[in-house]
Amino acid sequence: MKTIILPGFSSKNKEWAGEVKKHLKDSMVYEWKHWKSGNSKDFSASDEAMMVMHWIAGNPVNIIAKSIGTIVTMYLLRDKCPIEKLILCGMPLADLEESEIEIYKSLSEFDAKRVIVLQNKDDNHGSFKxxxxxxxxxxxxxxxxxxxxxxxxxxxxxxxxxxLTSG
Structure with missing residues (x-):
């Protein structure tokens, strides 16, 4: 099963995504539009989610998402993207308005056995608590x-x- 890696906002996350890719047989790193343009205003989570949907063309995938990538993933869940397994890291709750956190409600309908969330205890973008x-x-x-x-x-x-390799 192909795994799509949705990194954090900063282009420095390319390195993290590359490391994730090295550990997985069949994976692809999605590069945000603003990484290419150099203009951070080019980023829209909903627009990026639409591009990811077109990119995977209806094929079931696993997703590993970090930080802003977790928000893009919530749009994918909301829009019924065929996600098999899901790993979320570093949910950036401290950086979001209450209205922006609403998109995480998409998780409420996803099968809990097919998702894990890893959060650092004192992540400055959102604590474990x-x-x-x-x-x-x-x-x-x-x-x-x-x-x-x-x-x-x-x-x-x-x-x-x-x-990702467990039953």
Whole structure:
């Protein structure tokens, strides 16, 4: 099964996405429009989600998403993209308005057995505590893994592979 990697907003996330790709047999890194244009105003989560939908052409995929990539993924879920397994890292709740957090409601209907969330305890873009509270309201059966880091880096490549290759 192909895995699509949806990285964070900053172009420095290309390196993280490249590392994820090295650990997976059949994977592709999606590059945000604003990475190519150099203009951060070119980013729209809903527009990027539409492009990803066209990119995968209705084929079932796994998704690994980090930070802003988790928001794009919520649009994909809302629009019934055929996602088999889903890994979310670094949900950026601290950077979002309440109205923007609403899109995460898309998770409430996704099969909890097919998703894991990894969140660093003291991620400055959204703490484990914040993410735990939100997931508790949306779907408390989703597996949320607290990591001990206090940054927005998610180098948990072996865990990604383990989840994607498990039954």
């Amino acid at each position: 914040e993410v735990s509270k939100l997931l508790g309201q949306l779907n408390n059966k989703i597996k949320l893994i607290e990591k001990s880091r206090s940054d927005h880096e998610y180098p948990y490549f072996e865990e990604f592979v383990e989840f």
